[in-house]
Amino acid sequence: MRYISTRGGINPIAFKDAVMMGLASDGGLLLPQSYPVVTGEQLESWRKLTYPELAFEVISRYADDIPASDLKSLINHSYAGFNHPDVTPLVRQNGVYILELFHGVTLAFKDVALQFLGNLFEYILAERKQTLNIIGATSGDTGSAAIHGVRGKKGISIFILHPHGKTSKVQALQMTSVTDANVHNIAVRGTFDDCQDMVKEIFGDLEFKEKYSLGAVNSINWARVLAQVVYYFYAWFRVTDETDAPVNFSVPTGNFGDIFAGYVAKRMGLPIGKLLLATNENNILTRFINASDYSLGGVVATVSPSMDIQIASNFERYLFHLFAEDAGRVKEAFAELKEYGRISCSPEEMALVREDFCSASINQDATLQTIRDFYSDTGYLLDPHTAVGVKAALDLLPSDSARVCLATAHPAKFSETVEQALGFKVPAPESVKELYGKPTRCEIMDADLSKVREFLVAHIG
Numbered sequence: 001m002r003y004i005s006t007r008g009g010i011n012p013i014a015f016k017d018a019v020m021m022g023l024a025s026d027g028g029l030l031l032p033q034s035y036p037v038v039t040g041e042q043l044e045s046w047r048k049l050t051y052p053e054l055a056f057e058v059i060s061r062y063a064d065d066i067p068a069s070d071l072k073s074l075i076n077h078s079y080a081g082f083n084h085p086d087v088t089p090l091v092r093q094n095g096v097y098i099l100e101l102f103h104g105v106t107l108a109f110k111d112v113a114l115q116f117l118g119n120l121f122e123y124i125l126a127e128r129k130q131t132l133n134i135i136g137a138t139s140g141d142t143g144s145a146a147i148h149g150v151r152g153k154k155g156i157s158i159f160i161l162h163p164h165g166k167t168s169k170v171q172a173l174q175m176t177s178v179t180d181a182n183v184h185n186i187a188v189r190g191t192f193d194d195c196q197d198m199v200k201e202i203f204g205d206l207e208f209k210e211k212y213s214l215g216a217v218n219s220i221n222w223a224r225v226l227a228q229v230v231y232y233f234y235a236w237f238r239v240t241d242e243t244d245a246p247v248n249f250s251v252p253t254g255n256f257g258d259i260f261a262g263y264v265a266k267r268m269g270l271p272i273g274k275l276l277l278a279t280n281e282n283n284i285l286t287r288f289i290n291a292s293d294y295s296l297g298g299v300v301a302t303v304s305p306s307m308d309i310q311i312a313s314n315f316e317r318y319l320f321h322l323f324a325e326d327a328g329r330v331k332e333a334f335a336e337l338k339e340y341g342r343i344s345c346s347p348e349e350m351a352l353v354r355e356d357f358c359s360a361s362i363n364q365d366a367t368l369q370t371i372r373d374f375y376s377d378t379g380y381l382l383d384p385h386t387a388v389g390v391k392a393a394l395d396l397l398p399s400d401s402a403r404v405c406l407a408t409a410h411p412a413k414f415s416e417t418v419e420q421a422l423g424f425k426v427p428a429p430e431s432v433k434e435l436y437g438k439p440t441r442c443e444i445m446d447a448d449l450s451k452v453r454e455f456l457v458a459h460i461g
């Protein structure tokens with residue numbers, strides 16, 4: 001399998017090179033040249049597999065430059081730390097299925113991909129005798145999952161900037177309580193945007209980037225999308241173990257990474273009905289799907305902060321397919337976005353979009369009400385991101401279909417909001433309680449680029 005760029009500017013490369021490249025060197029995103037199709041008897045033969053076995057079957061079709069035994073051990077190692085034997089268990093509540101993606105170490109679905117990516121980086125770096133210094137900005141979830149993905153790994157250091165005092169308590173502790181020598185937390189006196197701007201400046205200095213072997217871990221890495229394709233298969237098997245009803249997925253969406261993985265599963269032949277793209281008030285993708293309106297607005301802060309995004313980075317991957325793999329058309333679209341703040345699609349293109357996707361935008365009041373209603377009906381706690389997807393599914397998907405709602409975070413990770421909705425304290429799992437007694441390490445700094453650069457240079461091995 002070879003990988004190409006959505007902007008058409010690179011020669012096809014192998015999987016390991018795609019993982020190390022991250023963002024394509026022409027500014028586009030990397031995609032496989034084709035999707036292996038798995039249907040009929042072959043698909044059925046995967047039904048009885050455990051999660052890691054299934055992950056191997058899916059991932060090995062894309063990572064064909066890694067020997068099978070090595071890939072198996074990378075995958076087994078990545079999912080051994082999950083606190084549920086099914087890794088991503090499916091439960092039935094209130095007429096919907098909840099796909100619990102929060103059984104990893106930081107209690108959010110990002111662990112599914114970042115545990116694997118951390119192991120993959122370590123493996124490829126060792127083989128190539130290289131080192132990597134990961135720099136990233138986070139509003140909370142990506143940073144903690146990335147830190148746990150690479151802590152203690154040989155050849156890798158990680159520097160994560162977060163806005164001081166502006167993440168949830170649990171998110172901050174999940175980052176700062178990791179005191180491995182290769183992990184560096186920087187709490188910036190400023191906003192998430194200040195953090196992100198400084199990281200962009202640092203990557204923009206190509207000489208500095210080369211000299212210090214800097215790399216990123218944001219959701220543009222193909223390996224992250226790939227790892228997430230697996231749980232669509234896994235959930236589909238568990239649902240169709242018990243029903244013949246058509247299977248739809250509802251996905252709380254920010255950067256379009258998670259739902260794009262569902263689209264890939266569909267392209268591989270998995271019989272998925274609709275992919276329901278659920279947004280909060282930051283609803284550019286809902287406006288696009290429902291009203292053909294992809295025009296930029298401002299970002300608003302909501303109770304589902306990991307979805308407070310305007311430009312969804314992975315959306316470019318989907319546009320490439322929507323535009324029939326025409327990289328020229330992708331470039332035109334992004335030129336239009338830059339100049340006029342919007343992307344326009346033809347009625348024929350919009351008809352294609354609506355074959356695969358439907359969408360709803362759920363506001364904060366409805367999100368909090370859903371947490372309350374769901375709890376009073378079932379006793380089951382939803383985190384605010386999951387609640388957005390559940391509400392969208394109840395509103396939009398037929399009740400005689402199997403409605404699978406992706407649960408992207410554990411309620412304890414956003415306990416402030418869950419408690420606001422319910423009016424009482426929610427129980428914290430052991431792993432959260434333990435965080436409070438642990439020693440922490442974190443550098444608190446002003447939003448001053450020269451200071452951050454000095455810190456990097458002093459701590460890069």
Ligand SMILES: *Cc1c(COP(=O)(O)O)cnc(C)c1O
Nearest residue numbers: 141254255256257258306408409
């Ligand atoms: C990152 C995140 C999302 C959004 O996922 P995307 O892949 O960016 O669309 C939703 N919920 C939670 C809890 C997250 O951490």
